[in-house]
Amino acid sequence: xxxxxxxxxxxxxxxxxxxxxxxxxxxxxxxxxxxxxxxxxxxxxxxxxxxxxxxxxxxxxxxxxxxxxxxxxxxxxxxxxxxxxxxxxxxxxxxxxxxxxxxxxxxxxxxxxxxxxxxxxxxxxxxxxxxxxxxxxxxxxxxxxxxxxxxxxxxxxxxxxxxxxxxxxxxxxxxxxxxxxxxxxxxxxxxxxxxxxxxxxxxxxxxxxxxxxxxxxxxxxxxxxxxxxxxxxxxxxxxxxxxxxxxxxxxxxxxxxxxxxxxxxxxxxxxxxxxxxxxxxxxxxxxxxxxxxxxxxxxxxxxxxxxxxxxxxxxxxxxxxxxxxxxxxxxxxxxxxxxxxxxxxxxxxxxxxxxxxxxxxxxxxxxxxxxxxxxxxxxxxxxxxxxxxxxxxxxxxxxxxxxxxxxxxxxxxxxxxxxxxxxxxxxxxxxxxxxxxxxxxxxxxxxxxxxxxxxxxxxxxxxxxxxxxxxxxxxxxxxxxxxxxxxxxxxxxxxxxxxxxxxxxxxxxxxxxxxxxxxxxxxxxxxxxxxxxxxxxxxxxxxxxxxxxxxxxxxxxxxxxxxxxxxxxxxxxxxxxxxxxxxxxxxxxxxxxxxxxxxxxxxxxxxxxxxxxxxxxxxxxxxxxxxxxxxxxxxxxxxxxxxxxxxxxxxxxxxxxxxxxxxxxxxxxxxxxxxxxxxxxxxxxxxxxxxxxxxxxxxxxxxxxxxxxxxxxxxxxxxxxxxxxxxxxxxxxxxxxxxxxxxxxxxxxx
RNA sequence: GGGCGCGUAGCUCAGCGGGAGAGCGCUCGCCUCACACGCGAGAGGUCGCAGGUUCAAAACCUGCCGCGCCCACCA
Numbered sequence: 001x002x003x004x005x006x007x008x009x010x011x012x013x014x015x016x017x018x019x020x021x022x023x024x025x026x027x028x029x030x031x032x033x034x035x036x037x038x039x040x041x042x043x044x045x046x047x048x049x050x051x052x053x054x055x056x057x058x059x060x061x062x063x064x065x066x067x068x069x070x071x072x073x074x075x076x077x078x079x080x081x082x083x084x085x086x087x088x089x090x091x092x093x094x095x096x097x098x099x100x101x102x103x104x105x106x107x108x109x110x111x112x113x114x115x116x117x118x119x120x121x122x123x124x125x126x127x128x129x130x131x132x133x134x135x136x137x138x139x140x141x142x143x144x145x146x147x148x149x150x151x152x153x154x155x156x157x158x159x160x161x162x163x164x165x166x167x168x169x170x171x172x173x174x175x176x177x178x179x180x181x182x183x184x185x186x187x188x189x190x191x192x193x194x195x196x197x198x199x200x201x202x203x204x205x206x207x208x209x210x211x212x213x214x215x216x217x218x219x220x221x222x223x224x225x226x227x228x229x230x231x232x233x234x235x236x237x238x239x240x241x242x243x244x245x246x247x248x249x250x251x252x253x254x255x256x257x258x259x260x261x262x263x264x265x266x267x268x269x270x271x272x273x274x275x276x277x278x279x280x281x282x283x284x285x286x287x288x289x290x291x292x293x294x295x296x297x298x299x300x301x302x303x304x305x306x307x308x309x310x311x312x313x314x315x316x317x318x319x320x321x322x323x324x325x326x327x328x329x330x331x332x333x334x335x336x337x338x339x340x341x342x343x344x345x346x347x348x349x350x351x352x353x354x355x356x357x358x359x360x361x362x363x364x365x366x367x368x369x370x371x372x373x374x375x376x377x378x379x380x381x382x383x384x385x386x387x388x389x390x391x392x393x394x395x396x397x398x399x400x401x402x403x404x405x406x407x408x409x410x411x412x413x414x415x416x417x418x419x420x421x422x423x424x425x426x427x428x429x430x431x432x433x434x435x436x437x438x439x440x441x442x443x444x445x446x447x448x449x450x451x452x453x454x455x456x457x458x459x460x461x462x463x464x465x466x467x468x469x470x471x472x473x474x475x476x477x478x479x480x481x482x483x484x485x486x487x488x489x490x491x492x493x494x495x496x497x498x499x500x501x502x503x504x505x506x507x508x509x510x511x512x513x514x515x516x517x518x519x520x521x522x523x524x525x526x527x528x529x530x531x532x533x534x535x536x537x538x539x540x541x542x543x544x545x546x547x548x549x550x551x552x553x554x555x556x557x558x559x560x561x562x563x564x565x566x567x568x569x570x571x572x573x574x575x576x577x578x579x580x581x582x583x584x585x586x587x588x589x590x591x592x593x594x595x596x597x598x599x600x601x602x603x604x605x606x607x608x609x610x611x612x613x614x615x616x617x618x619x620x621x622x623x624x625x626x627x628x629x630x631x632x633x634x635x636x637x638x639x640x641x642x643x644x645x646x647x648x649x650x651x652x653x654x655x656x657x658x659x660x661x662x663x664x665x666x667x668x669x670x671x672x673x674x675x676x677x678x679x680x681x682x683x684x685x686x687x688x689x690x691x692x693x694x695x696x697x698x699x700x701x702x703x704x705x706x707x708x709x710x711x712x713x714x715x716x717x718x719x720x721x722x723x724x725x726x727x728x729x730x731x732x733x734x735x736x737x738x739x740x741x742x743x744x745x746x747x748x749x750x
Numbered sequence: 751g752g753g754c755g756c757g758u759a760g761c762u763c764a765g766c767g768g769g770a771g772a773g774c775g776c777u778c779g780c781c782u783c784a785c786a787c788g789c790g791a792g793a794g795g796u797c798g799c800a801g802g803u804u805c806a807a808a809a810c811c812u813g814c815c816g817c818g819c820c821c822a823c824c825a
Contacts, residue, residue, distance in 0.1 A: 108824080115825090134825055147825090179823060189825040198823040277824045323754055327821045439819085507763085507773095511755085513818085517762065519774050522787090529787060537784030581764075585772085595784080603783095681790095688779060688791035695782045725782090 001025075025343060032344065036061075046489055049498055051634040053650065060415055062408045063346070068374035070415050071408045072349040074456055075296075075338075076367055083299045083455060084338065086362055090193075090200045091337050093291035094281040095218030095249075099341040100295050101281045102404060103334055104444045106288065113276045114254075117186070117268040118261060120146060120163040123171060123233075130158055130174065131268055133185030135276060137261060138253035139192040141168050141222050141242060142213040147202055148188045150176035155188055165190075166266035167241045167257065168225060169233040175206050194290035196279075197333060214289045220245050220253050250289075294362060296348060296401070297335040300451060304329055310450050314465055317574035318511040321439060321467040325450075328443045336448070338404050345402025349375045351382040358393040366396060410448030413461045432462040439467050439511070466574055469513035471505075476515045487516045499633040500524035506632050509577045527584065528636040531629065534591045535640040538618045541602050545619055546612020550601075551715035553617035554661070555673035556594045560586060560621050561657030562668065564628055568656065576631075583628050590621065593677035600722035624655040675709050676716035682739035683724040690743060697744040698726040704734035 004024035012031060013021065023031075040061075047054055060066055078084035091100045113135045122128040130146055143165050148155035158174045165172060179198060180189055191202045193210040202208065211230065213222045222242050226235030241260055245253045261267040278287045300307070307329050316322040339348065349368035352360035366382040368375045377398025381387050389395030411419075417426040431453065437445055446465060453461035472478060473485040480486070492501050496518070503524025508514030548554055563586035570579035595618075600606075602614040623645070630637040630649045641649035661668060683701060687694050701724075703713060710731045713720075717729050727744075 108822090110824095132825070136825085181823090181825080185825055191825090195825075196823075198825070201823065277822095279824085318755095320754060324820050327753065331821055333823075442820090509763095512763095515762080517774095520762070523773065526787070530785070533785040533788090535784085540784070578764085581772085591784090592789080596782090599784095684790055685792095691779050691791095693780055693782065694790065695780090 029344065049493055050489070051498055051502065058416065062405065063344075065374060066418075066421070067408050067411075067415050068346050069421075070411050070419055071346045071403060072368065072373045072375065073370055073420065074411055074414070074452065075403070075407070076349060076370060076373075078298060078455060079365075079367060084296060085299075086294060086296050086365065088292060088294045088362075089297070090203075090290045090292045091295055091334075092197075092279065092281075092288045093216065093293065094284045094286075095214075095216065095289055096284055096286055097281065097342075098216055100293060100337045100339060101288070102337045102406075103332065104336075104406070104447070105282050106279050107282045108277045109280050110275050111278050111287075112273065113278070114271045114273050115185070116258060116261070116271045118166060118190075119266045119268055120166060120172075120190075122158060122174075123162040123164050128158075130155065130163055130188050131186045132188050132190050134190060135274070136192070136195050136250070136254070137257050138220065138245065138250055139195050139213070140165050140190070140257065141170070141220075141238075141245070142192040142194075142211050143170065143172055143190045144193055144203065144208045144211055145172050145191040145206065146174045146188055147177050147180045147191050147206075148174065149180040149182045150178065152180070152182045152187050154182075164233060167260050167264055168238040170211075170225070170238070171231060171233065173208075175202075175208075177202055177206060194292070196290060200290060210292065212292060214250070214291060216291060216293070218249050218286065218289060219247050220250070221247065250287075295337050296339040296403075298338050298451075298455075300332055300336050301334070303451070303454070304332060306454060307447075307451060310454055310460055313460055314450070315463055317464060317466045318509075321442065321465070321511060324439065324442050325447065328447060336404075336451075338407055339401040340404055341400075342402050345405065346374075346408055347376050347378065347402050348399040349373060349377065350399040351377050351385075351396045352399065354391070354393055354395050354397055356393050358391075360397055365399070406444050406448045409445055410452045412445075412449060413453065414456070430457070430461075431459050434464045434466060435462045436466045436468065438470060440470070442467065464574070466510055468510055469508065472513050472515040474516045474518070476513075492516065492518075492521065496521035496525050497528065497635070499528045499635050502632060502634070503527060503580070506580050507577050510574055524633075527587075528633050530591060531587075531625075531633065531636050532640065534595065535622055535626075535643070537595070538622050539644055541611075541615045541618065543602060543604060543608070543611035543615045545616035546609060548613050548616050548620070550598075550610060550613040550617075550719075551672045551712075552594075552597060552676055552719055553613050555670045556590070557617055557620060557661045558668040559670035559673055560590075560624060561660040562670065564624060564655050564660065565657035567628060568654070580632055583625070583632075587625060587629075589677065590625070593680060594621075594673065597676055597680060597716065597719045597723045601719055605722055606718060620660065624660055627652050627655045671709070671712045672715050675705070675712045676720055678737065679703055679713060679720060679739055680723055683726065683741055686739075686741040686743065692743065695725055698724055699742040699744045700728040700730060701726055701742070702730040702732055702740040704732045704736070704738045704740075706735065707733050709737070 001022040002025055004022060006024050006026040010023065010027045044056070075084060092103070092106060093099070094101055115133050115135055116137050117131055117133050118137060118140075119129040119131050122130065132146065146163050148159065150159075155174070159176050161174050162171045163174055164170065179201060180187070191206075191208060192199055193203055193208075193212050194200055203210065209229065211223070213220050215221050223230040225232040225238035225242065232238040244256055244260070248256065258267065258271065280286075281288055308326055311322055311325045311329065314322065351366040352362055353364055353366060355361055368380075369383060372380075378400070381390070382396055385396050391397055413430055413432050417429045417432070419426050419430070435446065435449070449461045453459055470478060473487060477483070477485060489501070500521040501524070504517055504520040505514070507520060548557070563582050566582045567579040570576070570582060598614040598618070601610045602618065604611045626637045626641055626649055634650060637649050679701070683698060684694060687696055703710065705713070710733065713731070720726065721729060
């Protein structure tokens with residue numbers, strides 16, 4: 001409640017009740033700051049727990065001094081270059097929030113409405129009429145013309161003549177304009193100031209007068225009919241009718257005027273209920289009105305082509321998201337309405353001089369000096385004035401408006417790069433590499449950021465845009481507070497661990513929605529536990545690592561090198577889910593096949609050299625795998641890393657295939673590993689089908705395969721015999737792979 | 751009205767010109783000295799529908815159907 005004074009003792013109720021509590025503006029701002037501090041803590045705890053690699057010394061707030069200065073500086077520079085301007089213009093307006101809103105904050109909603117067919121009399125004649133159809137008859141007092149398509153022969157005789165509005169008997173011209181659609185309604189439309197954006201176009205193009213009747217709170221009020229600008233052939237009737245609409249909101253006024261139309265015989269037929277699409281402020285409950293008001297704008301319409309080109313220069317991940325940006329830019333129909341009639345926000349660094357009558361001179365704004373920023377024109381005094389001159393004729397007044405929040409957010413790269421405050425840093429980091437964000441704010445955060453960088457730096461703000469989908473609830477529904485289906489991150493951390501949640505999140509591709517999936521998180525948890533156990537096992541081998549001489553050891557490392565290179569390529573293409581998949585596939589084969597194959601040799605079954613080769617290969621693989629999994633499972637990998645390595649795995653280098661195996665220049669060939677794993681798997685299958693334990697001895701197996709693969713198999717036969725408890729391995733050349741297995745007879749074992 | 755994306759095993763998805771796949775779930779078996787928070791195995795699909803191109807189509811082209819989203823001057 002703006003009239004209340006600051007109350008230092010004010011305490012909000014412990015629990016919010018239904019009753020609104022009046023509070024002064026300074027107290028309100030204080031509470032906002034308290035809540036913000038709490039929320040910041042909550043977010044930091046959440047981000048830390050998630051294991052995000054945030055540099056916590058590089059934080060900023062969008063209302064903080066650095067951001068206010070950057071926002072105001074960027075704004076002033078646009079004003080000086082003529083790219084930001086103040087103008088009285090019809091703008092989309094929310095009658096509940098009582099502020100202008102930008103095109104980006106508007107959304108369409110389908111609502112129930114009614115079309116009424118209404119007759120306008122042609123003046124000075126014998127009962128000729130033009131009929132129109134409208135869903136907003138309450139705007140008839142604001143009607144300034146009737147419009148038809150120039151090619152519409154039905155109405156050609158009327159163009160240039162004068163019609164009289166029903167009820168109010170206001171003379172309005174019948175005019176022609178291309179945008180009038182012969183197919184819609186009757187083909188003739190009333191032009192009102194202002195019913196929608198099309199009205200604004202007609203009003204501007206056809207240079208029509210304005211008769212505004214919608215006030216900023218959404219209620220109706222007209223001028224006095226009969227006076228200049230409000231001509232009427234029957235002023236008394238017009239004023240009497242208007243008296244019935246005065247002060248009513250659009251919806252109520254609509255009912256009222258339909259009655260007046262009916263009484264006067266101007267209503268043709270009965271009103272027809274329809275579902276139609278109406279523009280709403282995304283946070284609003286009532287349809288937007290178009291209201292003329294003084295606002296700050298930033299030029300965008302003249303830049304469409306340049307902004308489309310910026311969109312083409314940007315690397316989109318996935319690529320099709322660039323289409324959304326393009327269709328948004330192509331559909332722009334107004335400059336960016338930058339000012340908001342709100343309490344909280346970054347103020348404009350602007351004052352207006354007051355003339356001798358105490359009226360603001362909007363054409364001559366007084367701009368702050370860059371060196372003084374940030375300023376608050378409500379407290380600070382403009383250059384050349386004294387505090388006593390505030391609000392008095394010949395003095396000045398501060399611009400009361402604040403900027404659209406996107407005015408600050410669109411400077412994120414500049415603010416984070418300490419634009420103008422640290423030129424060396426800025427030079428090094430701008431343009432940045434990557435903007436990660438979801439697709440819902442392409443038209444706002446992404447678009448405005450591209451716009452600001454284009455205007456201020458003649459460049460893109462970053463080279464890549466990684467556009468994610470939404471996290472949906474477990475039933476694939478969009479989460480919303482009102483539906484009560486919001487899943488709080490801390491809940492899933494508690495249930496599954498941060499690494500498991502990251503695993504699930506990393507499995508979702510950019511651009512596609514992902515539903516909260518407990519099963520998938522359990523799989524992630526299982527992978528994490530498997531890494532812990534396998535690592536413990538590898539590091540428990542007592543044999544000293546030696547030279548990697550065994551063919552199967554080298555082959556496993558070749559397979560690992562390929563997996564790592566595939567994962568690297570996937571990451572380079574912003575396909576983190578694919579990178580994870582490749583690594584995971586290798587890892588499960590590593591534990592299920594390779595570890596089983598070399599387990600006995602690593603224990604020493606084939607002597608010191610064989611053990612040394614196995615242990616060295618195992619450790620080399622583990623070292624690489626931990627680094628490769630580190631971005632996905634930061635806690636698990638860091639834990640294992642701490643068992644045997646110095647420092648943090650997150651500061652170690654990303655692994656490359658070349659460091660694993662190519663050092664000696666030999667060719668990569670994972671063949672021995674693949675063939676041995678296939679044979680081991682075939683033997684396990686026989687045991688499973690026979691429903692016997694996997695340690696059941698095997699008398700002999702006969703491997704049928706091509707000569708090449710049999711030669712590879714020979715290099716791993718000792719490991720294979722140990723792993724499968726096989727006494728003899730026979731080979732037979734064949735075109736296709738198969739294994740005959742002869743299990744040992746139970747009585748033979750006795 | 752225009753556009754984008756998606757429709758593959760019960761579920762979540764990968765594959766995007768030459769063998770129909772993975773994980774989960776389900777069924778069966780196994781306490782094998784890293785892990786029973788585990789291990790092994792099995793069953794399960796006319797790849798939305800209809801045409802076309804091709805020696806060959808889940809994949810390419812055309813049309814349709816369904817779902818989701820974006821944009822639109824919606825009188």
